[in-house]
Amino acid sequence: MARTIGSHGPTTMEAIRKAGLRLIFQHGYEAMSLRQLAAEVGIQPGSLYNHISTKQELLSELIQDHINDLLRELEAALRDRHGAVERLRVFVAFHVGYHMTRKREVFIANSELRSLDPRNYEAVVALRGAYERRLADILTDGVAEGVFDVVDVQVATFAILSLLTGLCSWYRPGGRLTKDAIIAAHEKLVLSGVMPRSAEPAPVGGGQSGHTPG
Amino acid sequence: MARTIGSHGPTTMEAIRKAGLRLIFQHGYEAMSLRQLAAEVGIQPGSLYNHISTKQELLSELIQDHINDLLRELEAALRDRHGAVERLRVFVAFHVGYHMTRKREVFIANSELRSLDPRNYEAVVALRGAYERRLADILTDGVAEGVFDVVDVQVATFAILSLLTGLCSWYRPGGRLTKDAIIAAHEKLVLSGVMPRSAEPAPVGGGQSGHTPG
Incomplete structure (x- = not known):
C-alpha cells in the first residue's frame, strides 16, 4: 500500500501515479527509472519513497x-x-x-x-x-x-x-x-x-470455392 | 538495410533478429541495450555493427x-x-x-x-x-x-x-x-x-434505458 506523509500526500501520490502512467506508456516499465519519475513529478528522488516503496x-x-x-x-x-x-x-x-x-x-x-x-x-x-x-x-x-x-x-x-x-x-x-x-x-x-446465424445468404456472383452447391 | 559480412553473415543476422525479438518482447525496446543483445547472440558488442547499424x-x-x-x-x-x-x-x-x-x-x-x-x-x-x-x-x-x-x-x-x-x-x-x-x-x-442480424429476440425482463419505445 502506498504511504502518504504530510498534507500534500494524496496530491503528490496522484501526481506520481499520473506521471508513472505517462512514463510507462511512453518508455516501458523497465526503461523508466525512479529518478526519471521523480523529475516528471517535480520532487527529489528520495521523496518518492514517502509515497511508494518500489x-x-x-x-x-x-x-x-x-x-x-x-x-x-x-x-x-x-x-x-x-x-x-x-x-x-x-x-x-x-x-x-x-x-x-x-x-x-x-x-x-x-x-x-x-x-x-x-x-x-x-x-x-x-x-x-x-x-x-x-x-x-x-x-x-x-x-x-x-x-x-x-x-x-x-x-x-x-x-x-x-x-x-x-x-x-x-x-x-x-x-x-x-x-x-x-x-x-x-x-x-x-x-x-x-446470435444464431441467420440463413446464410446465397452467394451473389462469383463462385464460393469450398462450397459445392447442390 | 542490414549489412552482412563474411560467410556467417546471414546466420548471425538471423540469430540477432531472434535474440532481438526475445529481448524486446521480454523487456521492451528502450530497456534493451545492444550490449545485452550481443551477449544474447554470443558475439562481441562491436561485432553487432557488422550486421545492424542501429x-x-x-x-x-x-x-x-x-x-x-x-x-x-x-x-x-x-x-x-x-x-x-x-x-x-x-x-x-x-x-x-x-x-x-x-x-x-x-x-x-x-x-x-x-x-x-x-x-x-x-x-x-x-x-x-x-x-x-x-x-x-x-x-x-x-x-x-x-x-x-x-x-x-x-x-x-x-x-x-x-x-x-x-x-x-x-x-x-x-x-x-x-x-x-x-x-x-x-x-x-x-x-x-x-451479417444482417436475424430477427432479434425480444428483450427478456428489465427495461432498456436509453431506448424509449414508441
Whole structure:
C-alpha cells in the first residue's frame, strides 16, 4: 500500500501515479527509472519513497486499481439488467465507453504483465479472470436461454474482449464518429456475432470455392 | 538495410533478429541495450555493427518484415477466392492461423510503435494500412453484394482485426482446442457479426434505458 506523509500526500501520490502512467506508456516499465519519475513529478528522488516503496509496487497498483475500477463499475452498470441479450448490450456499451478514457491503463495492463513479480502477476491474473468471468457468464446464460449460438464460450470471451478493447489503439476524442455511433458499431458486431446465424445468404456472383452447391 | 559480412553473415543476422525479438518482447525496446543483445547472440558488442547499424534499424526491420510477410501470405491465401463471404472466411482462417505462430512479432508491432523514429513509424503505419485495407475492401464488397450489414466499415475493420489478433495473448500450442476448432470459433463470431442480424429476440425482463419505445 502506498504511504502518504504530510498534507500534500494524496496530491503528490496522484501526481506520481499520473506521471508513472505517462512514463510507462511512453518508455516501458523497465526503461523508466525512479529518478526519471521523480523529475516528471517535480520532487527529489528520495521523496518518492514517502509515497511508494518500489517501482514494482507502483506498477502493480496501477494495473490492479484499473481492473478493480473496471469490475466495480461493471457491477453497477449490470445491476437490475436481466436477460443475456440485454446484459451483453450493457457490457458492450460499458466496456467501450470506459476504455475510451483509459488508453494508458489498458496499454500498460496488457503490455506490462511481463514486468510483474510472480505474486503481483497472480493477483492481476485473478482480477482479470473475474472480469472475464462476467462476460463468460453472460454468454453461457445466453446459450442456456437459447438466444446465443457460441462455438466455444472461452474463445468467444477472449475474442469479444479483444474486439472491444481494440479501440484503445485508434480512438481519439473528437474524431469522425460520436461515442454513441462507436458503441453502436461494436454492439452490432458483438450481438450479431453471438446470435444464431441467420440463413446464410446465397452467394451473389462469383463462385464460393469450398462450397459445392447442390 | 542490414549489412552482412563474411560467410556467417546471414546466420548471425538471423540469430540477432531472434535474440532481438526475445529481448524486446521480454523487456521492451528502450530497456534493451545492444550490449545485452550481443551477449544474447554470443558475439562481441562491436561485432553487432557488422550486421545492424542501429537498434532502431533492427526494430524497424522486425516490424516491417512481419507486416510484409503478413501481406504477402494474405495475398496468396486470397488468390482465386471470390465473393465477400468466402473471402472473409479465408481472411479469418489465415489471420488466426498466422498469428498462432507470431506472438512476439505481433506484440512488438503493437507495443513498440511508440519507439519508432518518425520515418519508420510512417512506413509501418502505411504497411498496416495496406493490410487493414484488404479487410476493409472485403467488408465494403460484402455490403455492396448485400450479404453484410456493417454499421461502419472502418470501426468494423479495426474491431475484427483486434478480435482476431487477440488470440496472441492466450494461445498456447497443445491446449484444449485444436487449431481448426479455434479458427471455427473465430469464424462464427466474425461471419455472424457482419451479417444482417436475424430477427432479434425480444428483450427478456428489465427495461432498456436509453431506448424509449414508441
